[in-house]
Amino acid sequence: MTQLAQVKKAAAYINKKTKNFQPEIALITGSGLAGSIPPLEQEIKIPYSTIPGFLQSTVPGHSGNLIFGVYKGRKLVVMQGRFHYYEGHPMKDLAISIRTLKMLGVQKLLVSAAVGSLDMKLKPGALCVLKDHINFMCNNPLIGNHDESFGPMFFDLSEAYDKAMRKVALAAAKKAGVVAGEGVYLAATGPNFETPAEIQMFKKWGATVVGMSVVPEVLVARQCGISVLGLAWVSNMGCGIAKEPLSHAQTISETKKIEGKFKKLLEILFVKL
Numbered sequence: 006m007t008q009l010a011q012v013k014k015a016a017a018y019i020n021k022k023t024k025n026f027q028p029e030i031a032l033i034t035g036s037g038l039a040g041s042i043p044p045l046e047q048e049i050k051i052p053y054s055t056i057p058g059f060l061q062s063t064v065p066g067h068s069g070n071l072i073f074g075v076y077k078g079r080k081l082v083v084m085q086g087r088f089h090y091y092e093g094h095p096m097k098d099l100a101i102s103i104r105t106l107k108m109l110g111v112q113k114l115l116v117s118a119a120v121g122s123l124d125m126k127l128k129p130g131a132l133c134v135l136k137d138h139i140n141f142m143c144n145n146p147l148i149g150n151h152d153e154s155f156g157p158m159f160f161d162l163s164e165a166y167d168k169a170m171r172k173v174a175l176a177a178a179k180k181a182g183v184v185a186g187e188g189v190y191l192a193a194t195g196p197n198f199e200t201p202a203e204i205q206m207f208k209k210w211g212a213t214v215v216g217m218s219v220v221p222e223v224l225v226a227r228q229c230g231i232s233v234l235g236l237a238w239v240s241n242m243g244c245g246i247a248k249e250p251l252s253h254a255q256t257i258s259e260t261k262k263i264e265g266k267f268k269k270l271l272e273i274l275f276v277k278l
Contacts, residue, residue, distance in 0.1 A: 031106045123207060162224075
């Protein structure tokens with residue numbers, strides 16, 4: 006089965022369950038951030054496990070549900086949990102969920118993630134609004150047989166992260182009392198955390214934060230014309246900057262602390278974007 010056929014099948018199933026809901030905005034929640042979603046009206050929850058052709062999330066802190074609903078008149082869909090390259094999924098299959106969102110009607114994508122910071126001005130609990138990225142995964146979900154249905158093979162990334170949306174996000178962060186700044190996300194494959202030497206190299210390259218996701222989703226979204234806002238929450242300082250050993254349990258613990266801040270931020274963004 007081609008990926009276009011897979012996406013059409015998944016979208017048809019979802020449309021049947023939601024009665025053609027057609028969300029405008031999508032949110033992907035990062036590790037431990039699923040509890041930050043504001044209360045939604047007309048909520049419909051669909052487990053990933055029931056959607057034909059959808060991948061399954063296997064990482065703790067990623068619930069594995071699509072949640073549809075309305076917030077102050079805006080139609081939304083939330084991916085509670087994402088899919089990572091390090092879980093063993095083929096890179097090209099990471100495109101399925103984003104392309105399905107596009108087929109459902111999504112025009113704007115908010116990508117959230119827990120990250121390690123390389124910048125002493127952005128400590129745990131701070132927000133890095135992404136202005137660019139570096140793909141250090143040495144792979145790309147768009148490689149392979151190209152289907153024009155998903156957008157052009159060759160496309161511009163001079164504004165991968167929408168400038169107007171970034172401006173709204175920084176203003177919203179200030180209003181929500183969140184320490185925030187703009188920066189560059191570096192995507193590594195994981196699942197291990199980076200070495201101190203790698204962190205120093207990434208700093209020299211211009212990276213502000215480092216993580217193990219985001220970039221594949223953004224590449225697919227931009228190819229199919231979805232505007233993107235990247236929201237990277239700092240859960241730890243990078244290896245060698247941090248004084249203590251890093252762990253996923255620490256990531257989940259730190260992101261739980263900022264659930265309230267993220268909820269306030271989303272309440273503003275869902276209305277303003």
